[in-house]
Amino acid sequence: MQNSTRKRQKEELNYLRDKVQSLEKELETKRHQLMASKGEDKENKAVRVQLRGSRARAMRWQRIAKHQLVEKQRAEMQNLQLKESLMDQIKLARSLQKLLKKNASKKVEGTEAAQLQARLEFGNYCSAASEDSLYESLLRDMDAVYAEVDTVCARHPVMQNMEEGSDVSSLLEGETDALSLEATNSKVVPFGMEETCAAVWRCLSKDHVKLADGTYHSVASSPDCIRAKAITTLRVNTTTARMQMRFAMKKYVEPGRVVITLESASESEGPRDLLHGLKMMQRAWVVIRPVPFEPEDNEFDGDLPSEETIIQLCMRLTPSVSATVLDIPGQRAGAITELLLAAVHRNLGWLFQTVENILMEHDFGATLL
Structure with missing residues (x-):
């Protein structure tokens, strides 16, 4: 019974190690996406400066730009929330690793x-x-x-x-x-x-x-x-x-x-x-x-x-x-x-x-x- 318990704990620890690595890769991807979005903001500002034409056309472009900005901000917020969630999940997974190792080392x-x-x-x-x-x-x-x-x-x-x-x-x-x-x-x-x-x-x-x-x-x-x-x-x-x-x-x-x-x-x-x-x-x-x-x-x-x-x-x-x-x-x-x-x-x-x-x-x- 104890051998099977140790085996299950070892399997769970192996899974946790892989899980932490997977979460860290996902977190790094989100970081790159957030950095890329900041670069796009600078390009968008340059485009807005170049906008010319009639007032009505400018207003239409402003309306479209506003809608796009709202969607972009929503996407960035989702990415930030995902990033925070991933960081919390990594922290939890590491705590589980410590907990299982501690439990596995006990021989009572x-x-x-x-x-x-x-x-x-x-x-x-x-x-x-x-x-x-x-x-x-x-x-x-x-x-x-x-x-x-x-x-x-x-x-x-x-x-x-x-x-x-x-x-x-x-x-x-x-x-x-x-x-x-x-x-x-x-x-x-x-x-x-x-x-x-x-x-x-x-x-x-x-x-x-x-x-x-x-x-x-x-x-x-x-x-x-x-x-x-x-x-x-x-x-x-x-x-x-x-x-x-x-x-x-x-x-x-x-x-x-x-x-x-x-x-x-x-x-x-x-x-x-x-x-x-x-x-x-x-x-x-x-x-x-x-x-x-x-x-x-x-x-x-x-x-x-x-x-x-x-x-x-x-x-x-x-x-x-x-x-x-x-x-x-x-x-x-x-x-x-x-x-x-x-x-x-x-x-x-x-x-x-x-x-x-x-x-x-x-x-x-x-x-x-």
């Missing part, structure tokens, strides 16, 4: 049996009699999840600082010594705390939210609880599979901050020799609080300072393979890597973008009234 007797028991218990947990009972099980844990928030915040600088940032770190849980990862991310928005909280809750309550690799749907919501599900596509080399995730969320309002807790259970559906039986437990904390006003921020402006709010997120991800498929021959290298990359970065960016869109729609609508 009984660890494999403990992990096997944890996987069996997790399998029973995810195989509830009905979807409703699964949601109820997840919601019952919310107060226990909420009780961890201060400990989680104290462990991660990203959850303490009032600036944007991201980080990933390993975490070994309990006697099972389970393979876990904690990923943190924070984003500052130029809106008040009340409207930011409303936008986050509205985003999580939406009937349909497009993700990078799938869709998110709210099943039921109330002023303080949400039940939701998401279906995403995992791609490992040329193989694809579906990952189904069910989420339970609860909101806790405190003086000076709002905390949203999340717990989910996920399971994949796909080729049995690669992804079938892959599961992931996810626990998360979202902390929303106002960014303190710094007097020097208003040094050059006589207007009242605008409000800012920070959204801080910590996700704890615990992947595992079902005990029923542990001994089935086949290559599973890369499955856990792709699962974590999808859960942490590719889809998180889409959710943040949805929150921003909701805030902008509300702000733009208010200015028109």
Whole structure:
């Protein structure tokens, strides 16, 4: 059993090494594209200087140039977002390498049996009699999840600082010594705390939210609880599979901050020799609080300072393979890597973008009234 475990860890590490190299090549391509676009800007300025003719013709050219500029800026923004995403994915992949190497170097007797028991218990947990009972099980844990928030915040600088940032770190849980990862991310928005909280809750309550690799749907919501599900596509080399995730969320309002807790259970559906039986437990904390006003921020402006709010997120991800498929021959290298990359970065960016869109729609609508 231990030999097969070491073999799986070695395969996953090899996949990670190749993945990092692939991401770095893609990042370098994006850098070249951004540099090329800056060179085109200089050429476009020269062309605009040479424009001559009637005023009407010039206006038509200006209109076309404006539309082209908008499209160009949109493409550049997408490239910048892709570049940032690639950098985050490289960082995460390298953290996974360190985590797996650390886990592979441990030689504690009984660890494999403990992990096997944890996987069996997790399998029973995810195989509830009905979807409703699964949601109820997840919601019952919310107060226990909420009780961890201060400990989680104290462990991660990203959850303490009032600036944007991201980080990933390993975490070994309990006697099972389970393979876990904690990923943190924070984003500052130029809106008040009340409207930011409303936008986050509205985003999580939406009937349909497009993700990078799938869709998110709210099943039921109330002023303080949400039940939701998401279906995403995992791609490992040329193989694809579906990952189904069910989420339970609860909101806790405190003086000076709002905390949203999340717990989910996920399971994949796909080729049995690669992804079938892959599961992931996810626990998360979202902390929303106002960014303190710094007097020097208003040094050059006589207007009242605008409000800012920070959204801080910590996700704890615990992947595992079902005990029923542990001994089935086949290559599973890369499955856990792709699962974590999808859960942490590719889809998180889409959710943040949805929150921003909701805030902008509300702000733009208010200015028109």
